[in-house]
Amino acid sequence: MAARVGLWMVGAWGGVATTVATGLSALRQGLTEPMGLVTAQEPFTKLPLAGWDDFVIGGHDIRDTTYAAEANVLWEKSRVFSPGLLQQVAEDFAVWDQNIRPGVMVNVGERIKSFAGPKTRAFAEDTPLAAITRIRRDLEEFQVRHALDRVVVVNVASTEPPPESSLKSMTWPAMKSLIDSGDHCPIPSSTLYAIAAFESGCAHVNFTPSVGTDLPALNELALERKVVHCGRDGKTGETLLKSVLGPMFAARNLHVNSWVGHNIFGNMDGKVLDDPANKANKVQSKDHLLTEILGYKPQTLVSIEYIESLGDWKTAWDHIHFEGFLGTKMAMQFTWQGCDSLLAAPLVLDLVRLTEFEARSGSQGLMTFLGSFFKSPMGCSTPEFAAQYRQLVDWAESRF
Amino acid sequence: MAARVGLWMVGAWGGVATTVATGLSALRQGLTEPMGLVTAQEPFTKLPLAGWDDFVIGGHDIRDTTYAAEANVLWEKSRVFSPGLLQQVAEDFAVWDQNIRPGVMVNVGERIKSFAGPKTRAFAEDTPLAAITRIRRDLEEFQVRHALDRVVVVNVASTEPPPESSLKSMTWPAMKSLIDSGDHCPIPSSTLYAIAAFESGCAHVNFTPSVGTDLPALNELALERKVVHCGRDGKTGETLLKSVLGPMFAARNLHVNSWVGHNIFGNMDGKVLDDPANKANKVQSKDHLLTEILGYKPQTLVSIEYIESLGDWKTAWDHIHFEGFLGTKMAMQFTWQGCDSLLAAPLVLDLVRLTEFEARSGSQGLMTFLGSFFKSPMGCSTPEFAAQYRQLVDWAESRF
């Protein structure tokens, strides 16, 4: 059974992580129903997943702040949580704040660097090797100090620019040599964190569009170290809807001429994506899906824009123009008004519970049954949400 | 292999049937791509389904009109089809017009009666028994005159008021006695057509919310006569979306607080539904679904209103209010601007092809694998569209 589990978040004081912390504390204290948590319902409740009391939160962040301050920003700007709730979780916040260490900013792009606080800037000249070493030390110290049986590292940090494509064809030994050589090295932080996690025997979840573990070399390393991992890019809003609605148009042989999606929101993720270099990663992650589902490429457009007043409330408008019988053109539009961090955080908790369970069960390598959680699911055989969810349920039923 | 197939429509000059006729003629002549037709794509193309040239159209209607006139109304009011296309299908229209016979208006409600033309009004005093006899004679004469191997009867007529609930507990022998007795008899026309179809050895598809074959007695009769049937109420717009989106909210444990759906449109179906008696049947057909999918009953509201200027363009606005992590309320809205007859007609052709194939294959009784086509699918084990479509694909693959 589950014992003590470390939940180590990269981007530990960001909006998603702060919501994870708030929610975890509220769930431990029985202050909230487990809404939005996939693993809180059948058939997953039949599995011996870790309970809310089993978790200790730690992580890396490049900013110097506290959970209380960040949660208060979410309350002030986006009216999520409530002052009463934040008082009730303050004690857990204070404890977990102690477990946050300065982050790494190798190859993260200028935009992200601009947010770094003094503690992280002190390590600004770190080589990739030094960064890995420091991350490993932080992870191992966390595990020892809290007597943890297992640690799951989750990337919930801001989106990096896409890395050089040369990384995709590199083996793990080649990548390792490159790191050790001290030469110029294009490996971004998201991947360095993952390397450190694997080398420390930790499982890894990549909840962001950053490349992270989505490289052959990383999968090689995971198998070598016998750890599990999954990713890429949590599927919370517009893309979730594409993976749900797209199959309907396909099944009905309604030809999608164009699918336009405009996303506006005002949280820090939005500020980072305002930089075209970072946005490229995100848009790419959102755009390939329809072609896979439909079997042809409709005209598509995806925009993501920072609109400050919206705070964490992501509003998406999608216009789908399709052709039916006798070439008749019809349209569907939707608007999605969801709170980004609140949609993402329960999925992070779900992924950590499922990943910890797999690690405990002795699995290793890529977990392909988690496709329903990701925009760009690694190793998943289908782009359709219903089929992905079926895979998750089938997996759960195979594990009773 | 398929030989000559009769496609007998009840409501033969209505919007859906007129679109079926237009589309069938266009498909035979190669004037259009088979968009919107489920059976035009994999894996259904691997089955030896009837081809477009194999069909002869006939039917019943209570109005006196022609395909050319009705198609022109659709063009004038709703800008579907085009004058050029209507010229090209005029010859088929003229031939098929010859096969339409006066309809039956036993227990159809005052609203529908008000549309009847003189030919149908001549039979206004018909008893149910007389109506069945007349329908059978029309069907059998159609089959003989056109040397048809099989006839599929499809109900695409206006929605009747719900019948007395006593019918639901009646066996076929009891129903038969009641009909033969000449006593007051609450059996509505949609069921009389189905009885006549079964007694004449025809298959039956109920594409409307009218009760039709959705009675134990009718299934009994179908098995006795060794015919196949399916229904109820073609799933073309808002309900299709509920069966696609509902499972997403369920899978993600997002609690749906309320789901409001307002439908506006201006075709004849809209005029009929403007009568509260007829509307009751429709709203009921649209409203039970969410509870089945979610496992609890959110507050729901479904309105259907006749707005003349919209013609055949049904516009639906749905507002879904749901609660996520930490009880955070979020919203999704969609508008669906679809042309009702153009969405329905290809599904009618699909159902007729699949039904004819099953009849040819020697099946009998209720076809439960067609759930994805219906709002209230009889005998279907799941309310989720993706699972229903999976059943259809599985069936097809079992038939190669």
Added chain:
Amino acid sequence: MAARVGLWMVGAWGGVATTVATGLSALRQGLTEPMGLVTAQEPFTKLPLAGWDDFVIGGHDIRDTTYAAEANVLWEKSRVFSPGLLQQVAEDFAVWDQNIRPGVMVNVGERIKSFAGPKTRAFAEDTPLAAITRIRRDLEEFQVRHALDRVVVVNVASTEPPPESSLKSMTWPAMKSLIDSGDHCPIPSSTLYAIAAFESGCAHVNFTPSVGTDLPALNELALERKVVHCGRDGKTGETLLKSVLGPMFAARNLHVNSWVGHNIFGNMDGKVLDDPANKANKVQSKDHLLTEILGYKPQTLVSIEYIESLGDWKTAWDHIHFEGFLGTKMAMQFTWQGCDSLLAAPLVLDLVRLTEFEARSGSQGLMTFLGSFFKSPMGCSTPEFAAQYRQLVDWAESRF
């Protein structure tokens, strides 16, 4: 200049009144910017309107509750205000609670009666005469106790059913005789409050669809007593938009074929309007407008439905179908997501300030320059918002 002004609200603990109280206290303490207040901007700031410190709140309500409790409900259900703000206004709340007296429920309909608390139920058998007498006593006692120079009575109570039409052709002497006779009397509470106000020398603002002062007899009485009044039905959301957008379609000679408006919300107003008798008054108030603006009657539909989860957030979807050049049909849709009480409350404060100023200036009878504030503006010469607002500005400029 303004001295001490009584703001007496009928429906004193309702959502709008509670928001007025919260806002007034916040404005007095400088805790908020005067957003949403028309009179806080040019050219109205040039008039010597009463300041926030000049007001004392009192009123009637049929329920037994407190401002603190009601404000907390708004916070809990609709996430308006904030716990911090509610603490800061608690002291004013406690003082004003002391000024609320049991209401009157003569001819208010069953739905409203069902909400009455014991204090009001004690007066359940009151005749109209007894009710007027009691209201007058309350008003006069309020004025004396707080040494007020002037009192403005504002109706912000739930909507009554429409009264018998005989009232519309009654003179004030006839109405007076009827009241004094003790015979059956169809005069609803909204009008009884207004009579009492006028007889006590108070000004009156009817912010609701209830008939209130919208009767010739009442205007007669106002002139006799030399008091000012205005109304009817605050224009806060969908109707505001109709009076803004309608003139655009008219000016451009775009023919509006249909205008459909669906309103959903979950506050107490919604519960009251769920009763068809009460709703009739509201829908009537919303529906006449377009014909006046356009000069012809498009097909219209207005629905108002109670959806509990929405709380005070009124969501309206409007679909406007219009015809342009060469008969081309086009469409505009909008959704309005506004918080009803927060939209209404500043207008109440505006109206009270403007009314008090007029009373102080010695005006009497109907104030026709306030048309921009009302759905059914009494005595206003134009249904167009821009022209109505122009009238308000012109009035202000004439008063410097």
Added chain:
Amino acid sequence: MAARVGLWMVGAWGGVATTVATGLSALRQGLTEPMGLVTAQEPFTKLPLAGWDDFVIGGHDIRDTTYAAEANVLWEKSRVFSPGLLQQVAEDFAVWDQNIRPGVMVNVGERIKSFAGPKTRAFAEDTPLAAITRIRRDLEEFQVRHALDRVVVVNVASTEPPPESSLKSMTWPAMKSLIDSGDHCPIPSSTLYAIAAFESGCAHVNFTPSVGTDLPALNELALERKVVHCGRDGKTGETLLKSVLGPMFAARNLHVNSWVGHNIFGNMDGKVLDDPANKANKVQSKDHLLTEILGYKPQTLVSIEYIESLGDWKTAWDHIHFEGFLGTKMAMQFTWQGCDSLLAAPLVLDLVRLTEFEARSGSQGLMTFLGSFFKSPMGCSTPEFAAQYRQLVDWAESRF
């Protein structure tokens, strides 16, 4: 009274001009109601404006095509007009085709040049002076051949890139010298057409975002030549709505935090605007408005994207985030589904009738009373649509 009037369109075979031609012919033959025409309603019907029979169409275009071909493209792609109507106007089309001359492409940008046909490419090396000379010759020949009393030149061509800012500070004599010198000259075609028009004594209407007459030098020339002109950029859709809705937010003191507008459409205008150089002119024309109306600058975003399947149907989604009482954030969204050419064409006819009337009445220089027709109205004292329309009505009433 009006006699024979030349309507000379620059961009004569474009979507707007083709719709003008179609509509003018239909109006002459009484085939359509004058919907969408401002001048077809009170009080403008009281002015002796030119009748539909008084007009002769001519113009310049850089492409080689015909009205019949262009109108058919609109029918095929966008389902506007109808084959029957196009037959009825064919004769007028054939006559007017004879009056179209090769256009000018000096400083129009690469995107527009790429559309030029051989007849226009033959003049590709024309200097500005040569271009003016050729335009004048075409205009004067048109006037003589058709014995026209007056000619109104209307620019309905594709949007050019913005010109060098040096033009804005140039006097007419300086500009004239520059043209005559044969030196490099940044004057774009839209301005060259206007110069030629003025020099030939023609009135000018700039219906596009191109700079055209919006330069001090041009106004100088107009006064010198005693001709009237107006502009800039017809206000047909989203911007019209901004000028209608913006004043409502201002009047109600609702603080607009952000106003996001996304426009998608698939006509040739869309293809031209897909080039960032050309788009700059358009976005600028759409974006300054809100600041003028509100008195502060909210965060704004305007996107215009080419989505082929939409044809001439411009779909705009606007999201307006605003703050009301006590800082409460609310939202309005709208979608506008309008057919661009069909919205623009009647305004072109209105402007030509009003301009011809002013010319006939002996006015000269800029017509400032036409602000309601334009996105960036030259010389107009107010950005609010209702006030602009009031100015138009006031002008008309002054002219009886």
